[in-house]
Amino acid sequence: MTKQVEKVDRVIIRFAGDSGDGMQLTGDRFTSETAAFGNDLSTLPDFPAEIRAPAGTLPGVSAFQLHFADHDILTPGDAPDVLVAMNPAALKANLKDVPRGGTVIVNTDEFTPRALTKVGYAADPLEDGSLDAYKVHKVALTTQTVKVLEGFDISRKDAERAKNMYSLGLLSWLYHRPTEATVEFLQKKFAKKPEIAAANVAAFRAGWNYGETTEDFVVSYEIAPAPMPKGTYRNIHGNLALAYGLIAASHSSGLPMFLGAYPITPASDILHELSKHKNHGVRTFQAEDEIAGIGAALGASFGGALGVTTTSGPGIALKGETIGLAVSLELPLVICDIQRGGPSTGLPTKTEQSDLFLAMFGRNGEAPVPIVAPRSPADCFDAALEAARIAVTYRTPVFLLSDGYLANGSEPWRIPDVADLPVIAPNFAAGPNKVLEDGSEAFWPFLRDPETLARPWAVPGTPGLEHRIGGIEKQDGTGNISYDPANHDLMVRTRAAKVAGIDVADVEVDTGPDSQAGSGAPKVLVLGWGSTYGPIQAACRRVRREGNQVAHAHLRHLNPFPANLGRILKEYDRVLVPEMNLGQLSMLVRAQYLVDAVGYNQVRGLPFKAAELAGVITDLIGSAEDRHSDGHSDGHSDGHSGATDTVEGVGV
């Protein structure tokens, strides 16, 4: 049978099943195949906090979405073109996201009356016509897998478990994915159980062959590789990129890394990863609690290590006092907050950007801490290096604000040349830095570099520089305890000035490929930070395709803000700040720059959808145009004022 091959430029697939169905693994493998093929891609795992929620229930559904294309893409996609539903719960939980006309592949074996009742289906959706708007492929995935594996010496349960590989095989055929790496992967994963390995490979191949032979699938799809800059690539998750960035910082500074951490979702993978790389001199310490994690890291920093702690919001809440101590001691420390939904335990496996205020203000006293945020999974590498650069150069704790979406999402990463990485210079103090009145030499631990305001870092073991530091206010210069009012005022202002004066790159404004053509310069600026980069960029592209102009600036540095930010904000009639919180950056820029920023805010535990965001931007462009025709441009004339102001009509 000759099958038709159709060329498409991009596809969004969502694999959905029970937590125990291996959907994350299936998605990861399909992603690897896709990366190896050379498509650009972006992924979004979405799974419950429970390890094994009750089987067949809606809360137990685990999903993995992958967007891949023959061109540069920025997000895991808004709506899946293809939904693979391994059971009725997966269908029910995900169908609403599939546009009419989309493809749905279901495992019919799981559509038993009992399973249907469990999720509240009164009638079988495969039979009652409710899926008529979709292209439905009914496949008896379990039965067919078990049948294929009849000859293998494995349990029925193990045979059934291979159904995810059968579905992976089918999808691999459908989209012309290379299969060798998956076969190798399975053989390696089950190296100690060769029979299981062989069974999984057989199921994978059988799924492929099923696509090839069944009349149910008459078309397969080709998505050409995406043109990407020259270089060697790999696919990388945010947490892995972040871990590598920290190791790179350790290499480029010559400082041995010490990680103090307590397990917490979604940051634990960084601890897991770093604990593998002991031959890079990385010490990992699983502490008794969050406080000990950061305490040990700070102790290691005092001893001349690159101290790092990794956690999520609840952990930061506990670490607050020690962060304040690090501010007071002025020692380098990298604090990684992989943000998740809050408050309290919140949504451990879902993403959010609601710890910006916590990072900015979550300490007693005036305790400024620089904040750096990555904007994509691969960018976590560069952001980690930047956080370490600031920490070491300025002797300060630094926040690295990633989030759950970046942590678990993945994309292709052009592997950097190690020689091009920034050099981080610890410049340890080596001798006395002060001549006293009597002519003798002394070491003053708080005598600062006049340019950076950084204090000298003298590590134990250095003769002659013995000194004592502490969390009590210190006398400027000597570092001795001081309760003097004027000195305290000076020290508070000096610490603030040090952080405010950190040399950070200017923020760049993207106005699209031909911003000057057509309707003139953009009047609306979209200002974002962190993981909203992809959705905002994708939304701006949509807006421009429709003939409108819009500018996008994305902040790497949240504290201090780039020096050019104030000027840029004033160049636009309207500033839109989309955030996965209730308006934290928005409030900061309003306070600092007196700009009438408008928030667009969602806290649904998921990244923004590009289409939705594009609509918001277009509406705002419209209002900016109206305002122009009315002759108003001062930004205070249309009721959009007040820090809690948000765009209305948010479809939550």
Place this chain on the structure above:
Amino acid sequence: MPELLKLTTKDFKTDQEVRWCPGCGDYAILAAVQGFMPSLGIKREDIVFVSGIGCSSRFPYYMNTYGMHSIHGRAPAIATGLAASRPDLSVWVVTGDGDALSIGGNHLIHALRRNVNLKILLFNNRIYGLTKGQYSPTSEQGKITKSTPYGSLDAPFNPVSLALGAEATFVARTIDSDRKHLTSVLQAAAEHEGTALIEIYQNCNIFNDGAFEHLKDNSVRDRHLIRLEHGQPITFGSEDEQYGIVRMPDATLKAVPLKEAGDSVLVHDAHASEPDLAFALSRLPDPATLSPTPIGVFRSVRRPTYDTLMAEQLDDAARRLGSGKLAELLTGSDTWTIS
């Protein structure tokens, strides 16, 4: 030791004015520590004192070594990171009963079980001093303080029992005013590889004066104080009234007149692999009267230290895999090239 260090007590004093209340037991401990430090033969730059918060935690400011006065209860955690990443240093923690046993209790027990190379000096005065006189986790039950005008309700911790239960490899107790005994215990702790906990009974003459007077006063202390010596029979008492510690049929320990005890007097074994004798000894004193109170080294056993094990894992990985190459790590095994 490559060269003989000629350090004296003076070398360990700083130019900072010591600001404890006149008459505080901390002065005696500071003098003993400064006096004993030269005998270690360790360079000043290789010694670090880390403290938490409380009166005792001002200690590092007065030691001319590296030092950090940190935050309440966290000194063991901070010192753990320092000692684990710098096994070449001699790291000392100075803490108090509130700092170590209340707000920092978790860090203390975990430092002890890990056996990090730390020497923890726990100044126990059975009261909160710096916050002006609230009861502490070692205060006797029913204690009347500013925060407990009707008497405290909580049963106190016994720091030695707690440390033994937390898998400590070295546990000792001494008294601020007994310079000779204090020094001998410090010496034993310094020689110990791993975490050493030294409980130092320290008099707070402002908020809990005389808490240990019966263990200090020459005229009565022999009746209340048991001096533990490894390998020696466990006895105490005045010249005319000697007692020996014997094990009763129900396995508890009891002080009985030496004449009656005869051969059944227990011999102290600080190196016993199981801590049951040490624990039983820690339970001897009545929590209210602190009598009879054993002092000295309860337990001192060898177990690999955390920092050594951690360093070995790193060395072993470097031996097996070679020193880590960044480019190799970043490249990984699954790549594609666009040319």
